[in-house]
Amino acid sequence: MFPEIGHYRLPFHLFMRDDMWSNLKSEITLETYERWLPVVALLSLDGELQTANDMICSNAVKQTMTNRKRFESNDTESKDNEPWRLISLEEPLLRTAHRCVRHIANMEWAGACLFYVLQGCARGADQVAAAQLCYQFSQRWATVQPGNRAVRQMERLHSTLSTRHALHKIEWACEELIRLTTEPAQLIHALYLHPNFVDKFSRHDINRAANEIADKNGINISSIRIQILENILEKTYKDNKSLHGLEIKDLITAKYILKATCPKMGAIYLSRIAFDEESDHNKCKKLRALQCLISVIDSDTALKVTNRQRDVLWLSLLELLYVVKLEKIDVPWVVATFMQNKTVALSQLLQVAGNNIESLKIAAELAHKFGNAHLMREIIPMLLRTSLYEEIIPLILKVQNPPDNIIYSAWKAIILSPFQRADYPITDRQKSKCLNALNLLPVCPVIKDDDLIEIWKNCVRCKCLGLGCLILPYMSPETRQNLSELRKVDRRNLIISLKNLHTESYLVSGAMYVIENLTPKLYR
Known part of the structure; x- marks a missing residue:
């Protein structure tokens, strides 16, 4: 049978006597090698026919890739800087090269050929x-x-x-993560715990990328995710040491990780940490596990796994939170009592609190959640002495009747202190505190004109008359008439200042009404 190569090539063996191979190998490529295989015996390449076949096929791969390089830059730097392709453009070449390499019996030659093809492909999917x-x-x-x-x-x-390709697909191939491509377990940890994780997963499926990385590297993604959850539950916040639960970002991360697991298994894992009395988990970790269980796992699954009603879960969360806080201020005897009788525990805490700020803050929270009116009235003077006015607010809203000197003093401190502490120019934080105080005026039963005048004077001092105008509806008409500063300010400027506060206080409309109905003689 006449060989196919004869249709394309003269009978070369009649003219080439010395080194036939060096003259022919440039013609043997991935496009032509199959035509040369039937006549390999004529080329006298090697005594072993299979070795000769290997030479033909390996040369075909090398020659094809060499020809490609003639049209491409050989500069290594340009190769490193070329964009990473997400879609393969060389599938025909790869299929042909793969078919060719399968003819090669010598494993080392075949491996070298495939590696040569890899080096010649563009960065990315190819x-x-x-x-x-x-x-x-x-x-x-x-x-x-x-x-x-x-x-x-x-x-x-x-x-x-x-x-690396998985990182490029989620547009996260930064140098920090690229360096970890040889350490896939560390890389997956870095992905989930990265500061930009929450922003990134809103646009890309990080769970799928992590699955792909784990699969390509032969590691157990489930155990890695559990370890990451452990890290989150045991995390310490150096910038916010008073935070005992999880930050919102970490809670979102935990939810996203659990999304990739079986919901029931995730609930079992968290409930064992939160409710296993025999475990050596610290209370803070138990608190965070329960926080995740309530916030992240769907309620039906959480209720079935824990065999507890939702209100019981919330009560358990509150108890754990205050146990953690009490442990932090080192009152173990109060902790023991707290789990049995919260009112007695609060009384014990008040006995040892003294002027300790942290103890009083916790006592105020406990009084609001679990205390009675008597205990609330007992703690308010202690909070006044230590200037913890914000902690007084939830308590005084519960026990303001009947008003007495303590209640009056507390209200006066709550309303006036933000203005007394404000500076000129007033900061956004100070302004916010002043507005919060003013927004309490409608529920304050004991405020007097003298107190309101003091607020007005502080507003004048800080040059924020818009804030001062919010108290005008609560002044008597006679007191308003005596505010000399109102005579010096154009009404239009006051109205503009009030409009700027419209989204921050519901007192604006009442103040606008008073300003618009003030007698004209107050103005120039």
């Missing part, structure tokens, strides 16, 4: 596809030569490139 071919070949090679170093290199190259 290199990853070539690495996949290398990986598949390495598995076949490993069955023949277990423990071969080249096999391990191919496997490592495949996992590294695949991991």
Whole structure:
């Protein structure tokens, strides 16, 4: 049978006597090698026919990739800086190269050919596809030569490139993460715990990327996610040491991680930490686990797994929160009593609190949640002495009747102190505190004109008359007439100042009404 190559080539063996191979190898490429295989015996390449076939096929791969390089830059720096392609453009080349390499019996030659193809591909999906071919070949090679170093290199190259490709697909191939592509477990930790994680997962499926990285590197993604959850539950906040639960960002991260697991298994994991009395988990970790269980796991699953009603879960969360706070101020005897009788525990805490700020803050919270009117009235003077006015507000709203000197003093301190502490120019934080105090005026039963005048004077001092105008509806008409500053300010400017406060206080409309109905003689 006449060989196919004869249709394209003269009978070369009649003219080439010395080194036939050096003259012919430039013609043998991935497009032509199959035509040369039937006449390989005529080329006298090697005594072994299979070795000659290997030479033809390996040359075809090398020659094709060499020809490609003639049209591309050989500059290594430009190769490193070229964009990472997310879509493969070289599938025909890779299929042809793979088919050619399968003819090669010499494993080392075949591996070298595939690696040569990989180096010639553009960065990105094509290199990853070539690495996949290398990986598949390495598995076949490993069955023949277990423990071969080249096999391990191919496997490592495949996992590294695949991991890097996964980062590019989620647009997160920053230098910090690229450095971790050889340490996939650390990389997955870094992804979930990255400061920009919450912003990133709103646009990309990080769970799927983590699954892909774990799969390509042969690691257990479930155990890694559990470890990350452990890290979150045990995290310490250096910038906010008073925070005992989880920050919103960490809570969102925990929810996203649990989204990738079985909901029931996630609920079981969290409930065991939160409710296992025999475990050595600290109370803070139990608190955070219960916080996750209530906030992250759907309510039906949480109720079934814990066998507790939702109100019981919330009460358990509150108890854990205050146990953690009490442990922090080192009152273990109060902790023991608290779990049995919260009113008695609060009384014990008040006996030892003295002027300790943290103890009084916790006592105020406990009094609001679990205390009676008597205990609330007992703690208000202690809070007044230590200037903890904001902690007084929830208590005084519960026990303001009947008003007495203590109630009056507390209200006066709550309303006046933000203005007395304000500076000129007033800061946003100070302004916010002043507005919060003014917004309490409608529920304040004991405020007097003298107190309101003092507020007005402080507003004049800080040059924020818009704030001062909010108290005008609560002054008597006679007192308003005596405010000399109102005579010096254009009514239009006051109205503009009030309009700027419209979104921050519901007192604006009443103040506007008073301003618009003031007698004209008050103004120039």
